[in-house]
Each structure stands twice: as C-alpha cells, then as structure tokens.
Amino acid sequence: MFLYYYVVNATGNYIFDALLVDPLVSDINNLSVQCECEYDTNVRDVLQKITPYCSNEYYERVIPKVEFYIRKVYKYFDQNMHGFILYYTCILCSLLGHGSKSNRNEGEGITCNIEFLFNILAACKLYELCKSNLIFYDFLAAMEEGLINVEINKITSGIFRTEYTVEEQKDLFRIIFNESIKFKSMNRVLYESKLDRFVLANSRDDSINKKILDHVSKSSFERLFSLIITLKYHLLFKNNTYTLEQPFFVYNFTLDDDLYQNLVKTSLWFPQELITQFDLQRQEILYNHIFDRTFKRLSSDVNIFEKVFRFAKERPDCYFNQPDLFLPEYILVLFVANDQFNKIISVYKFLAEIIDIKYHEYIKILVCIKSSCLIPKNISFEAYLRIIFEIIFLVDIVSQVYVENNIESKVLHQVQTINNNIRKTLENFQIRYNLDRNDSILVGKRITKAFIDIKLMLVTIFFLDYSSKRFLELKIRKFLDEKNIIRFNDSSDAMNDYNIYLVFKELDLTRHITVNASSSNKKFNLPDLICVLIILTVIGTVCGVIFYILRK
Incomplete structure (x- = not known):
C-alpha cells in the first residue's frame, strides 16, 4: 500500500480521470474472430517455457490465440520489437488462459478478442516509445527510480537487514528495473525487458484465476503496460531479490491473491500518473505513434489527428431527418434506442469524411456494434477520444480479417x-x-x-x-x-x-x-383444414353408426 501513497504524494494533486478499463469493452457487444492454429513451434516453445507443466488441452487452447495476436501486432512494428511482443503476448495470454478454462461456451470455437488485440498493440507501442522518445523515456525512468527508492527505504529503515550499501542495492535493483528502458537501445529490447525470464504458475483457486482474467481482459493499454512494472515490483516485494544472484535468477510468479492485489494497486496509480504527466502535445505524440500506420492505410487526410481530437472535444450532436440514409435503422435499433440515433450517426458521418470510401461499410459495422459506448452523457474527453481512435483501429483490423478469413x-x-x-x-x-x-x-x-x-x-x-x-x-x-x-x-x-x-x-x-x-x-394451412374435415367426417360417421345401432 505504501507504493500507492508514495506515487500519489509525489504527484501532488490527485484527480482520478485516467483510463483503467478500455471504454470500448463492455459485458455485451464485443468483437471476436475465430482463430486457427498454424502450429508455430516458436510460440509453443516460449509458452511452455513461461507456463511449464500445463496440460496439452491448455496449450491447444492458448497457442492459437498467441499466434493470432502476434501475427497482427507484428505488422505494426519493426523486426527488433518482435521478440518482446512474442514474450509479452505469451504472458498476457497465459494470464487469460488459466482463468478461461471454465469460460468456454458449448459450440464456441477458439476465438480472439479484437479489442484486446488493440490494447496489446498499444501497450507495445507505448513501450517502444519509452525506448525511443526522450520525453517518454525520462517519464518512465523517473517512475521506476521511484519504485527503487521505495524498496531501498524499506531496507535502510530496518525492515530488512542487508550487507549491501544503499548504492549497491540501487545497482542491483536497476538490473531488474532501469536496464529495461535504456534509451535508444532497440537491438536488445527483449533481453533488457527480462520478459524471457518470467515463469508463471497458475493458482489452484479458480476464483483468483477468474479475477486476474477479468482484470487483464478489460484493461486499457495503460493498465496492460503497467502490468510489466507490476510483475517486477511484485518480484522484489515478495523475494527480496537483492540477495540473489541476478544474472541467473528466474522470475517465478504464482498467480495468487497477493499478485492480484498488486495488479490492482499498480493499476490505480500508473494510468493516472501517465495522464497527469502528459499535456495535449504528449497525448498527440502517443496517439500518433500508436495509430500512424493505421491511418496511412485507411486515409489520405494529412490532418486526420487534429480532426479526431477536435471532434472528440466538441462532440457535435447533429439532427438528421432521415437517419436511415446513413445507417440501417433496423440494425441500429438492435443496439441502441431510437432517440440515440443522431449521436451515433454523427460519429459515422465524421468517420466517413476522414476515412477512404472503401472502408465505409466496415465503419457502419463498428459504429453499430459499439454504439452503446458512444451515448453516455458524462463520458470523459479521454474516454471519448480513445473510443473514436479505437474504432478506427478496429475498422483496419476487421477489414483485414474479412478478406483473410474469406x-x-x-x-x-x-x-x-x-x-x-x-x-x-x-x-x-x-x-x-x-x-x-x-x-x-x-x-x-x-x-x-x-x-x-x-x-x-x-x-x-x-x-x-x-x-x-x-x-x-x-x-x-x-x-x-x-x-x-x-x-x-x-x-x-x-x-x-x-x-x-x-x-x-x-x-x-x-x-x-x-x-x-x-x-x-396462410396457404400452407390447407392440409390442416383437410385434416380437420376428415376428423369431423369420421366423428360424424361414428356418431351415425352409434345412433343406428341404438335405434335397432
């Protein structure tokens, strides 16, 4: 708990307006696509290294998901990030896999969530930005240095006894923390992140696995990004790592309640710290880094970022006499009430203006499905902006999947x-x-x-x-x-x-x-009518016979 108070006090005024949960994720109307296993031996090897001793059923269920996610995410990165993406995705899917074993519905194949795909990609983009942009590097370095100081203060205050000096302890902690964010060091991303040392053991308590699944699957990309820091901090807190031989140390984690509580605590301060440190210019840098390749595929409008930010800020609520000219009313009514149509059509009309015409049918699909996320009156600027950007990303992914999966x-x-x-x-x-x-x-x-x-x-x-x-x-x-x-x-x-x-x-x-x-x-009721007439005839005949017998 001291970590939480430390960061809050260090930042001064604490106003909770960060995104912890992806605003486009809800209990219903989420996107998925069937995924098929290509039997990538590299994926299986990494997954078995991270989660050893699991059943074949577990690997057969998780491997296709990892393969789908990394195939999509790789397209948005240079080769030097692929190793990090593979291990990071395997860790995330492992956290989901243990909690989902009882969640599969009968008749449902192995599916991947497209909103989760976005958050994996965006978290990796943020990590890449921290390695390549000095503003973001300084921000993350300061945060990780703060974590180290908290841990050192525990030791020097007498909570733990150690033979190391304060500076020696800091050097040992930096092996886990600061080395992972060496500026401009893009050729050793996986090695410096230490993700290849992670080993996860699932909890025997299904309720804990389910809590972790819900936490991870609904997370914003900021919260997914903070998961890397959370795991490292949890390791130090639980194992007093400064006493161990660092070069050979394996990062063993058990998915227990302590780990879950640390996930929750970190998620309370990290996304907020991200928001409070970023002005509008830094937000634009972040969104540009995440969505640059997407926009280049979908649009030729060079001012697209400025237009999205302006639209999210102003949120024009237009009135349309004939809403059915834009979106089919009988589809839209399945997702929102009639009096909300104009809000949804305003979003569709805006996106259709900035995205090439060949993607307009996909915009209709996504705006209809996600319409319920666009209508709350008290939705924050950050959440609304994220929804608009994420819908654009989903248009890109859905258009790809539509062709690839025939x-x-x-x-x-x-x-x-x-x-x-x-x-x-x-x-x-x-x-x-x-x-x-x-x-x-x-x-x-x-x-x-x-x-x-x-x-x-x-x-x-x-x-x-x-x-x-x-x-x-x-x-x-x-x-x-x-x-x-x-x-x-x-x-x-x-x-x-x-x-x-x-x-x-x-x-x-x-x-x-x-x-x-x-x-x-109905014409096809004629056989029923004939059947009724036959029955009545039979009844009449029987009654006549009985009457005749009685007369005799």
Missing part, C-alpha cells in the same frame, strides 16, 4: 439461405414477386431496403463474440414474440425470422405473418 463467401451463403426463405414465405402467402439479374426479390417494381442490407446485418453479427450473439438472438426473439410474428418453418433462427419480418413490414404485409392472422392467410 468471410464474404460465408456471409453470402447465409444471405442466399435467407433469400430462399423469404421467397418461400412470399409464395406461401401467394404474394407475387420477380427476380432481377442479381436474384434480388422485386415485389411490384421495388426491392426492399431490408433485403438490400441483409448482408450488412449478417456481417455485423458475424463479428460479435459468442455471448453477444446469444444475447442479440434472445433480444430479437423477444421482439418478434411481442409482435406476434409466427416462427417460419418451426425456425429456431431468430435472425432468419427477423429478416422475413423486416421485408414484410416494408411491403406493409405484416398482417400475413402475425399469429392471429396466419390461420386465415
């Missing part, structure tokens, strides 16, 4: 299935339609907007994680049941029924598909 063909197959179901339903109700050259359904001379945007809706849902998809399915099913919409062909697919409902609603034909009206309007 999502187009998977979604088109679903579109065709729903298309066939809509046609079949129209035929069942004897509603005439035609097909255009693209097999789009024409009723009269019009094609419904709902039909046009089926693909967009399916892609949006495709990128939701498992629990978010289930939540959305239940929400849609409840909506349809409240509208008394029939379940087509005994369908358990809520999305299929929702799309049929939207087409019929736009054509003003919902009277055909409500439960009350279905018996008089």
